[in-house]
Amino acid sequence: MIVSLACVLLGFGAVVWAVDGPGQSLDPNDVIAGKRLFRADDWTATGLTCLHCHADFNEKKDPDGKVRPSHSLFNAGYRTIFNKWDRKNTHSLDEAIRACSVRWLTKRQETGNIGVEPAQHHLRQLIAYLRSGDMIQEFKAKSIEPMWIDKIPSDRMLKMGDATIGFRLFRRSCEGCHPSDGTGPAPSLVRNGYSRYQIAKKIRNINNPGINGLVMPAFPLDRLSDRELINVANYVFQM
Ligand code: HEC
Numbered sequence: 001m002i003v004s005l006a007c008v009l010l011g012f013g014a015v016v017w018a019v020d021g022p023g024q025s026l027d028p029n030d031v032i033a034g035k036r037l038f039r040a041d042d043w044t045a046t047g048l049t050c051l052h053c054h055a056d057f058n059e060k061k062d063p064d065g066k067v068r069p070s071h072s073l074f075n076a077g078y079r080t081i082f083n084k085w086d087r088k089n090t091h092s093l094d095e096a097i098r099a100c101s102v103r104w105l106t107k108r109q110e111t112g113n114i115g116v117e118p119a120q121h122h123l124r125q126l127i128a129y130l131r132s133g134d135m136i137q138e139f140k141a142k143s144i145e146p147m148w149i150d151k152i153p154s155d156r157m158l159k160m161g162d163a164t165i166g167f168r169l170f171r172r173s174c175e176g177c178h179p180s181d182g183t184g185p186a187p188s189l190v191r192n193g194y195s196r197y198q199i200a201k202k203i204r205n206i207n208n209p210g211i212n213g214l215v216m217p218a219f220p221l222d223r224l225s226d227r228e229l230i231n232v233a234n235y236v237f238q239m
């Protein structure tokens with residue numbers, strides 16, 4: 001009885017340690033492989049990488065001049081709740097990464113703007129990286145709620161933007177996926193022919209059918225404000 005109780009206590013202790021511990025149980029080779037996968041496009045079918053949408057560093061302390069559509073994953077590996085692009089939550093990091101991979105990275109299926117399931121070893125390696133010492137300073141980091149919005153400013157407001165400010169915002173938030181030489185994972189926007197209204201709808205992902213099974217990720221308000229949207233839409237309109 002005492003022995004089995006001790007086993008239960010030890011077993012429980014080990015579980016808590018594995019979840020809360022500073023990552024000793026991670027295979028260092030997985031961490032290295034995961035770090036590479038995070039920024040490499042040779043394993044994705046769409047040319048997109050995790051780094052196109054998420055920083056893997058502390059954006060406040062070490063900004064790189066970019067504001068990506070989604071949140072930094074620094075300190076995110078041990079959260080208890082994760083936000084997915086479909087605005088639902090999950091308690092599983094595995095599930096959060098899977099959702100992004102199916103939506104944006106893996107080989108496209110015939111319909112629905114989704115891809116196939118990612119490989120198990122890719123998931124394992126990415127999780128190891130997100131939970132490694134490089135990425136974790138706090139174990140109890142709170143999750144960041146994206147401020148999703150389904151409305152765009154009126155036509156009158158959309159005409160009041162400043163394309164010079166918009167150019168800087170374009171460099172900051174769009175060019176990573178839309179370089180003008182056409183070498184990016186998303187089309188060049190030079191002479192794109194869209195109205196300001198259509199550009200604004202793309203940015204907030206309103207009624208967007210996508211292209212070739214891929215949909216541009218929405219920028220929530222906390223990544224691009226309405227004022228910024230108005231300015232960047234004016235720049236893209238006259239590109
Ligand atoms: C095209 C954009 C895009 C790509 C590419 C992408 N994600 Fe995401 N990811 C999102 C969005 C949108 C969310 C939900 C909103 C948010 O947390 O910013 C999200 C959420 C997450 C979350 C939950 C974050 C939290 O704090 O709740 C994790 C973890 C995650 N992604 C990991 C990954 C990994 C790892 C990759 C690469 C394999 C990846 N994502 C690729 C857009 C993307």
Ligand code: HEC
Pocket residue numbers: 052053068069170173174175176177178185186187188189192194198199202203208209210211214215216217219224232233236
């Ligand atoms: C994470 C990558 C990514 C980022 C960042 C991004 N886009 Fe996109 N964008 C895409 C993809 C992929 C498509 C093609 C699928 C679609 O139309 O939804 C696209 C399509 C578009 C289109 C339609 C292009 C066409 O030829 O039909 C416009 C306009 C656009 N984006 C504007 C923007 C603006 C403005 C920004 C910056 C505020 C931006 N995008 C940031 C990935 C991105």
